[in-house]
Amino acid sequence: MADKPGRPKGETQTRAALIEAAKGCFLHNSYDRVSIRELARRAGVDAAMIRYYFDSKAGLFETMVRETIAPVASVFKHDLKKQQNSPEALMRAYYRIMEHVPALPRLIFQSLNQQASDEAFIIVSNVIHEMLGYAGDWIKELSDQQKINPQLDPKWVRLSFISLMVFPLIAPKVLLKQMNLPLSESMLDQLIAHNMLVMNQGLFQVPPLESSGPGVQK
Template identity: 30%
Template sequence: MNIARQQPPDPVRTRLLKAALECFLADEYHKVTTRLIAEKADANISMIRYYFGNKEGLYEEMIRDTLSPLLDVLDGPMLSSAEGFSAFLRLYYDTMTERPEFPKLILKVLALNQGPGRRFIQQMLERGRTRGAKKVADLKMYGQIAPSVDPDVLRMAFVSLAMTPMLLKDIFEEQMGHALDAAFLEALADFNGRLFTAGLAPAAPP
């Protein structure tokens, strides 16, 4: 019996995505050239056309490559109970610690309409909204959270707790006098997760 094996990531494609992320985070979209990305990735510029079609296609795939693992959680077991929010926040903090400027890039695209990705990001966020609403319905059905929880309120609360530490990272570190390192973010994820668990819990019977 033949068992399908998952193909390993293509190293050139992976390098191009990494180089694109570094370039787009460091400069405005219109100032970043495909030649610069190819040089940083040690790849031929024709490979950008081969894998992504053009600069905009590479830009969108870079965003998808970063956000998809976070959205895929909504289809998995991590949020099968309210306690899973700590793990979800931890995953978000870990992901964005590796790319600390990424939330600012998303904010620039959505709020300032910089770069071509506004519609694409909105589509991804809407996919997350739909999946999140289904997850909330499942948690309600199994008595994990209160029936009165509004999925959109929950989503906005989560985004606020997730993005704010990364968007204001430099300010927080200056005020506290130390870095938002792995240990601090672990404690923050645990604390915020417990806030969610307490806030979502069904009311105790009188």
């Protein structure tokens, strides 16, 4: 198919290269220290392409954050009655992302707490506000389905769930090293299993086991 008038060739590749450059720059440097020139150099494109695709450095930063966490948002926004949208599925989606971009949680944490840049703070705040809204709807749906421990307030369940899921990836590296918890696919799978055990015995209501035959009690 012919390129649209005015659009540069290799559009998809150029946009993707800029997103990857944004990950490489923003995840390892403060927002204000990353220049448009550095982003373009790393992507191997003209700096004008940033304005063409994203309007500004801030637009590229926001797109990078949103597209990186999109799989988690997708699980949040889909029907909880489906098995693939269970709490375990949400954690698995989150950890699969973080396995490849482990610096993202720290970027979010620093942007919200240090406020080194107004632009970065506003962007990350808006994204997190949306995600917390999804999480609130998600916990409410679980509560409506009577899958939340009735002794617990859903707002604290939401906080506990997010804390269990997020903290290991923003914990100081020295702490994880001392606890012999190197970030890896195997470690994250074990963390999911541990978190689900903790939550199923504290946060969520586990359905009683069905009888599978004579001699087996419910």
